[in-house]
Amino acid sequence: MMADQNPEQGSLNCFTCQARERTEWCVLDDAELELLNKGRLTREYLPGEVIFHEGDPCRGVFCLETGMVGVRKTDADGNSVLLYLVTPGDTLGYRAMLAGEDYRASAEALEPTRICVIDVPTVRSLLEHNPALGLRYLKRVSMSLGNAEEKILHNATLSVRARFAHLLLVLIDKYGEKSSDGPTEFELPLSRHDLASMIGTTPESMSRTIKKMESDGVARFAGRTVHIPEIEILVQEFEPDHYV
Template sequence: MSVSGKSSDCGNCFTCQTRGKTEWCVLSDDELEIVDQGKVCREYMPGEVIFHEGDDCRGVHCIERGLIGVRKMNAGGNEVLLRISHPGDTMGYRSFLAGDDHNNSAEALEPSVLCFIDGKTVHSLLAMNPALGLRFLRHAAQDLNAAEEKVLQTATLPVRARFAHLLLVLKERYGVVDDNGSLDLELPLSRQDMAAMIGIRPESMSRTIRSFEDDNIAHFSGRRVHVPDVKSLYEELEIPIGL
């Protein structure tokens, strides 16, 4: 778990596997040293919460290992799973930069290791290296596109299409497509988390899964999914039943 000898369960930014893919890759060695000195790492068990909606936002979290779910809930207690974040992703930078409290919560979905970088350090790095801000800006732009896409889908697509879309998104990271177009997928999410991702109840998730089984679109066994023909998922997206 530990790479440097500095802290019991703390990685080292210079040797971090995810370094090349993160916003921080634009930092010079001197600047990275500042991050490395200032960060605090911790391991989280599944279900453990990294921060809650409404918490004071004191800095950013960078995922070293594991899988994190970002949730948001409303007054009535209803909850959606906005997205899942992976190693290399930096979390909480938006609330931090906007100067707000956290406006969603983060929870470990697998055993995960996160590094916390405090606000003062982030601010001085942003001042020191303008490229860092631009990287975050680009990232925010992409997140925003994804969020607007999700608004559109939630408002206009029926549940089957939203679920097909979710499977297609998960395919990119968790799936294998073979030569004849069949897909095998190992889901990183529980049924209820999948339901929360597409904005439906667990009961509807079960029904949708069964209707996919009945239509021979996909076969589910625990978290293993087999899709005989990926094309059939794309066809689901096209179904013109509007809002």
């Protein structure tokens, strides 16, 4: 069950947070950090718990300290589509906060997760007084737009197999024990249904792609465990020969 922790409780605070240097908040001075610390609430979520729902009023931004979060939207047929993953150091909810809108997607904990929630008045006050913070958020929005454009391009020009290979390479970069001249093994953090939705295909097409990659010796799958004999072979799957 979701658990709340006030800023005064425990040892966690904005001054000692190890994830802060990877966030927009790294530009704050001590006085601003004190304001940030007073305006936050730490929450812990179990896998499957919803952090906010699509359409909820924006109540703040969410800074991920540990764990992993999936951002989802509901399509026209009522199916849940996984859009992207949020990992420690990432920020959630900033677009709704900046635009003064409701949340346009839902966020769900995919593993035990700890998040700091910073209320809207605190964020807006800091943005008004620290131009560097605003530039950091502008950079975050620009990167998000670039990633969305890249995903649209991949879905339009790459085969399902190439898109899946690219996703595996991204996941290996985050979760795998990489080796340039040997095998790589890691645990998929997602179900096959979510993997399919992330690359814009169906679970059935995903299953066929996995079987073909196994028969070609590109990868082996056992449940959520993925074994890649050679990273270079997987990289070759993302080459122009695999464009549609």
